[in-house]
Amino acid sequence: MLKQIKYLSKIQLCNIWGFNQIKYGKDKKQRNRLLLLLVTIVFLGLFMAVYSGFITFALALIGIGELALVFMLAAVSLLILFFSLYKAGSILFDLGTYDMLISLPLSPAAIVVSRFITMYVRDLGFSLVIMLPAGVVYGVMARPGLSFYFLLLIGIFLLPLLPITIATALGAVITAISSRMKHKNLVTVVLTMLLSVGIIVFSMTFSYGGMDAAGEFTITEDMLKEVGSLAGTQIYGIYPPTRLFAAGVTGNLAAFLGFAATSILPFLATVGLVQWKFVAICSALHSKSTGGNYQMKELSASSPTAALYKRELKRYFASSLYVMNTMIGYVLMVVLAVTVFLTGAEKLEEILQIPGIIARGMPFLLAFMCSISSTTNSTISMEGKQWWLVKSLPVSTRQVFNSKMLVNLTVALPCYVIAVVLLLFAMDVSLLQAIWQIVIPLLYILLVSVMGITLNCKLPVFDWDTEAAVVKQSGAMLFALLIGMVSVLIPMILVFAVQEPFSNIIMVITAAAVLIATLILYRNNNKIDLRDIE
Amino acid sequence: MLNIQNVSKTYKGGKRAVNNLSLEINAGDIYGFIGHNGAGKTTTIKAVVGIIDFEAGEITVDGLSVKENPLECKKRIAYIPDNPDLYEYLTGIQYLNFIADLFAISKQEREARIKKYGDAFELTTSFGDLISSYSHGMKQKLALISALLHEPKLMLLDEPFVGLDPKAAVTLKEIMKDMCSKGAAIFFSTHVLEVAEKLCNKVAIIKNGSLVISGKTEEIVKNQSLEELFMQIEG
Numbered sequence: 085m086l087k088q089i090k091y092l093s094k095i096q097l098c099n100i101w102g103f104n105q106i107k108y109g110k111d112k113k114q115r116n117r118l119l120l121l122l123v124t125i126v127f128l129g130l131f132m133a134v135y136s137g138f139i140t141f142a143l144a145l146i147g148i149g150e151l152a153l154v155f156m157l158a159a160v161s162l163l164i165l166f167f168s169l170y171k172a173g174s175i176l177f178d179l180g181t182y183d184m185l186i187s188l189p190l191s192p193a194a195i196v197v198s199r200f201i202t203m204y205v206r207d208l209g210f211s212l213v214i215m216l217p218a219g220v221v222y223g224v225m226a227r228p229g230l231s232f233y234f235l236l237l238i239g240i241f242l243l244p245l246l247p248i249t250i251a252t253a254l255g256a257v258i259t260a261i262s263s264r265m266k267h268k269n270l271v272t273v274v275l276t277m278l279l280s281v282g283i284i285v286f287s288m289t290f291s292y293g294g295m296d297a298a299g300e301f302t303i304t305e306d307m308l309k310e311v312g313s314l315a316g317t318q319i320y321g322i323y324p325p326t327r328l329f330a331a332g333v334t335g336n337l338a339a340f341l342g343f344a345a346t347s348i349l350p351f352l353a354t355v356g357l358v359q360w361k362f363v364a365i366c367s368a369l370h371s372k373s374t375g376g377n378y379q380m381k382e383l384s385a386s387s388p389t390a391a392l393y394k395r396e397l398k399r400y401f402a403s404s405l406y407v408m409n410t411m412i413g414y415v416l417m418v419v420l421a422v423t424v425f426l427t428g429a430e431k432l433e434e435i436l437q438i439p440g441i442i443a444r445g446m447p448f449l450l451a452f453m454c455s456i457s458s459t460t461n462s463t464i465s466m467e468g469k470q471w472w473l474v475k476s477l478p479v480s481t482r483q484v485f486n487s488k489m490l491v492n493l494t495v496a497l498p499c500y501v502i503a504v505v506l507l508l509f510a511m512d513v514s515l516l517q518a519i520w521q522i523v524i525p526l527l528y529i530l531l532v533s534v535m536g537i538t539l540n541c542k543l544p545v546f547d548w549d550t551e552a553a554v555v556k557q558s559g560a561m562l563f564a565l566l567i568g569m570v571s572v573l574i575p576m577i578l579v580f581a582v583q584e585p586f587s588n589i590i591m592v593i594t595a596a597a598v599l600i601a602t603l604i605l606y607r608n609n610n611k612i613d614l615r616d617i618e
Numbered sequence: 619m620l621n622i623q624n625v626s627k628t629y630k631g632g633k634r635a636v637n638n639l640s641l642e643i644n645a646g647d648i649y650g651f652i653g654h655n656g657a658g659k660t661t662t663i664k665a666v667v668g669i670i671d672f673e674a675g676e677i678t679v680d681g682l683s684v685k686e687n688p689l690e691c692k693k694r695i696a697y698i699p700d701n702p703d704l705y706e707y708l709t710g711i712q713y714l715n716f717i718a719d720l721f722a723i724s725k726q727e728r729e730a731r732i733k734k735y736g737d738a739f740e741l742t743t744s745f746g747d748l749i750s751s752y753s754h755g756m757k758q759k760l761a762l763i764s765a766l767l768h769e770p771k772l773m774l775l776d777e778p779f780v781g782l783d784p785k786a787a788v789t790l791k792e793i794m795k796d797m798c799s800k801g802a803a804i805f806f807s808t809h810v811l812e813v814a815e816k817l818c819n820k821v822a823i824i825k826n827g828s829l830v831i832s833g834k835t836e837e838i839v840k841n842q843s844l845e846e847l848f849m850q851i852e853g
Contacts, residue, residue, distance in 0.1 A: 378746030380733050383715055383725060391719030402707035469703035475669045477720050478692035615671045
């Protein structure tokens with residue numbers, strides 16, 4: 085069995101982040117796309133490493149450097165949990181290769197273990213880029229004994245195990261529940277969305293709780309120490325392995341062994357459980373309900389645009405991954421609005437110690453959440469092998485693109501309306517501020533709907549094996565995120581840099597610029613020949 | 619019905635898939651398009667349908683240029699690829715309804731035609747199931763039914779008989795003959811030379827992107843079989 089695990093892992097890991105395709109692929113476009121993805125991953129990794137080192141340095145300066153390790157461990161665990169929650173089901177129960185593998189002389193256990201190894205190696209990256217710089221900086225500042233470095237290194241490799249276990253357990257439960265149901269995708273989307281929102285709210289709760297306990301404060305070293313200690317205590321209570329890790333790397337061997345046990349044992353138990361039920365779950369996922377008893381009924385006719393829109397909507401909701409990755413921003417918008425509504429804007433401004441920040445910043449915060457969420461960023465790529473169908477049909481480019489943009493609007497607008505209504509009730513804003521709160525996010529929703537089409541036309545990917553390749557890793561998606569973020573940050577910074585009424589002028593300019601950009605992109609999109617998109 | 623004039627298509631990387639090809643398909647023709655793998659058959663068909671562009675020449679369908687009037691041409695055409703990748707998340711009937719909407723087929727007409735062709739291909743009872751649950755042959759049949767809904771004037775098929783069971787293959791041949799007797803034209807590529815010889819009144823053989831021979835089947839074949847002729851051409 086070890087040999088089988090070795091062969092399977094090798095095959096899966098050789099193409100991690102597309103390495104094998106870059107090495108052997110002859111399609112220049114695909115190679116460049118993968119290289120761009122790699123470069124982006126490296127860039128993000130460097131950014132996280134620098135950020136981690138900087139935070140550790142700052143905390144070590146005021147004498148609470150070991151808390152930095154705790155914070156970083158919690159951050160890594162949360163990141164792995166959040167990202168693995170989406171991936172766990174699709175990696176573990178990848179049906180694309182299931183038929184081929186299960187027909188070979190391989191044990192299901194070997195297949196399962198090799199897939200866990202793949203997930204582990206991917207997530208180890210988070211652990212390395214965040215914990216290693218933190219550990220090095222702490223080592224330089226606090227000068228611990230030699231055992232610290234040794235235990236830290238082991239700890240870094242053990243760290244991903246527990247979050248993967250939790251994510252896998254939750255992901256497997258979701259998959260197992262949905263596999264028994266007719267509307268598998270809908271159930272998966274709802275359950276995963278509830279869990280994701282739960283994780284986000286949970287993470288907000290303990291960080292908010294830590295700040296709340298500090299009360300009123302001016303930024304002094306003592307207050308920072310107190311806030312840090314309180315936050316650390318909160319984290320220990322919510323995620324006990326952090327306490328074991330912190331104690332372990334600073335000299336308590338028993339605590340470190342406890343950390344190792346809490347990481348390794350649940351992981352092994354989960355692997356055992358998944359491999360025991362693996363064939364049954366995959367078979368259930370494989371099965372498609374067929375009635376074979378259809379009788380002709382009265383049919384309804386629609387216009388071509390309506391027909392395209394209905395089809396696009398069905399396509400969207402047929403993919404839980406697509407929905408999860410594109411709806412999360414809009415859902416966060418609603419979560420934010422509910423939080424402000426329940427907490428009160430004034431209290432939040434008190435905590436942040438910047439008067440008016442919520443009122444002035446809210447339009448951009450909402451716009452930011454919209455800019456990370458458009459369904460159109462990958463809508464053309466998602467056509468995949470069916471792209472020939474659209475091109476062969478008697479429909480214009482405008483009709484095709486309009487139907488795709490309508491899906492984004494269908495998803496975004498209800499969340500936008502709920503969020504804006506709640507915020508207007510919760511916040512004491514002037515008429516102008518209320519107008520910006522309504523107009524700015526709406527314009528950004530329109531902009532990202534159109535811009536997603538533009539970018540996806542320029543960077544389409546049709547030869548994908550998994551939807552994750554286009555929904556999470558495509559060039560169009562990455563560029564859309566970057567451009568969206570920058571387009572929100574720049575005016576936001578300017579608004580905070582100037583006083584009123586100049587900030588209103590910035591708002592007007594921003595609104596006009598976004599509207600003009602939207603119209604220009606929309607017009608240019610409609611001139612595209614679909615045959616040129618390949 | 620279909621006029622392909624001096625059409626050339628070169629892919630990125632320099633591969634010339636179609637080289638100065640000229641063909642004419644008239645109303646009533648069942649035209650067989652034969653060639654080795656990679657000869658340029660699929661490229662030619664896709665250029666006619668409007669899936670890919672071409673850098674030289676002209677293609678007209680019923681007098682309309684596919685470059686200048688693509689939508690009008692597509693309304694007259696039906697296309698079935700060799701491996702129809704359909705929308706797996708739709709049921710058969712949803713897919714047919716979708717196609718009918720795009721071709722603006724009235725409610726009554728679509729109901730009648732879906733029933734007619736669904737029964738002919740024995741697929742009606744599976745219309746309520748997701749396409750993802752269909753076998754390859756069932757998907758092929760569904761693609762055929764969807765192509766026939768708008769009564770196309772020109773039907774382009776890429777290897778239509780691959781994956782069809784014998785009964786469905788007979789049904790398809792009968793439908794083809796019926797369409798052509800009413801003034802439509804059929805242009806299809808195939809590797810099954812016996813079918814081409816029996817079914818097609820005209821054939822064209824393409825080799826390495828260039829047309830080698832075309833015309834009425836009995837004039838081209840003369841005293842040998844189409845297979846023998848093809849093997850001679852291939853060398």
